[in-house]
Amino acid sequence: AQTVTQSQPEMSVQEAETVTLSCTYDTSESNYYLFWYKQPPSRQMILVIRQEAYKQQNATENRFSVNFQKAAKSFSLKISDSQLGDTAMYFCAFIGLLTGNQFYFGTGTSLTVIP
Amino acid sequence: DTGVSQNPRHKITKRGQNVTFRCDPISEHNRLYWYRQTLGQGPEFLTYFQNEAQLEKSRLLSDRFSAERPKGSFSTLEIQRTEQGDSAMYLCASSSRDRGREKLFFGSGTQLSVL
Numbered sequence: 001a002q003t004v005t006q007s008q009p010e011m012s013v014q015e016a017e018t019v020t021l022s023c024t025y026d027t028s029e030s031n032y033y034l035f036w037y038k039q040p041p042s043r044q045m046i047l048v049i050r051q052e053a054y055k056q057q058n059a060t061e062n063r064f065s066v067n068f069q070k071a072a073k074s075f076s077l078k079i080s081d082s083q084l085g086d087t088a089m090y091f092c093a094f095i096g097l098l099t100g101n102q103f104y105f106g107t108g109t110s111l112t113v114i115p
Numbered sequence: 116d117t118g119v120s121q122n123p124r125h126k127i128t129k130r131g132q133n134v135t136f137r138c139d140p141i142s143e144h145n146r147l148y149w150y151r152q153t154l155g156q157g158p159e160f161l162t163y164f165q166n167e168a169q170l171e172k173s174r175l176l177s178d179r180f181s182a183e184r185p186k187g188s189f190s191t192l193e194i195q196r197t198e199q200g201d202s203a204m205y206l207c208a209s210s211s212r213d214r215g216r217e218k219l220f221f222g223s224g225t226q227l228s229v230l
Contacts, residue, residue: 004157033217043204045158045221091157095217101171102148103208103219105157 002027004094006106013082014114020067021077021109023092031097034068036077039108040088048090051075082113117141121207121222128197129230135193136225140209147190148219149182150206151175158206164190197229 003026013019025034036048051059051068058066063083067076079086092106120139128134140147145166150158161180163171166187176182179197184190194201204224210217 035219037221042223043226044223045206045208047218047220050218093219095219097217100212100217101163102160102173103158104160105150107157108155 002029002094002096002104004092004104004106006092006109008109009107010110010112012112012114013079015082015084017082018078018080019082019111021079021090021092021111023075023077023106025073025075025092025094025104027073027094027096029096029098032100033095033097034066034075035093035095035103036064036066036075037091037093037105038086038088039091040085045091049077079111084113084115087111087113119207119209119220119222121205121225123225124223125226125228127228127230130199131196133193133195134197134227135191136205136207136227138190138192138207138209138222139188140190140207141211141220144209144211144220145187146210146212147184148208148210149190149192150208152204152206152224153202161192161205194227197227199229202227202229 005024032053034051038046049061063080089108095103147164149161152158164184179195182192206224208221210219
């Protein structure tokens with residue numbers, strides 16, 4: 001069974017600072033995708049960044065980057081130059097390519113950016 | 116707008132009534148998912164369609180829940196004899212595993228309140 005664990009229920013960061021959200025997962029598959037989704041108070045789930053497991057290079061999208069450690073099954077999200085609009089719930093998600101009939105989500109990290 | 120569309124956005128019903136939600140996925144996406152999310156939790160998988168075939172159902176999906184995707188286009192999720200525990204946000208999402216570019220796109224959700 002696949003599991004996704006986010007051990008930080010809440011985090012805060014000063015505006016313009018950098019914050020890292022943690023995620024670990026468990027799977028027996030070797031090919032899979034990992035994602036970070038953002039859910040602001042509007043509750044619309046928005047894709048932030050995606051990582052293919054077969055790629056060693058960490059994905060980046062503007063101020064968002066990941067630290068993907070496949071052996072450790074760790075997938076953290078770094079937000080640089082935090083902005084007030086980054087305040088949201090952040091969910092880590094996984095889908096396996098072999099048995100991938102569902103995306104597995106963590107329980108989320110509530111991030112507050114403090115002005 | 117070519118995103119995932121869900122209707123209605125909000126539904127208030129009395130316990131014991133039936134409700135039906137609709138999801139229109141992104142047109143070229145052949146995979147459609149229903150998730151349920153309660154406040155402060157991550158999305159929980161309910162069911163998955165590939166085209167018109169319902170390929171997987173969660174144990175969370177009791178006999179009171181039924182989902183359809185006729186002709187592989189829009190999908191409906193019906194809850195019969197609603198209970199207060201059914202109150203949640205019901206999220207629909209779609210994806211296309213095209214050339215390894217799996218991404219899950221979410222609708223805005225239907226917030227169900229059972230009184």
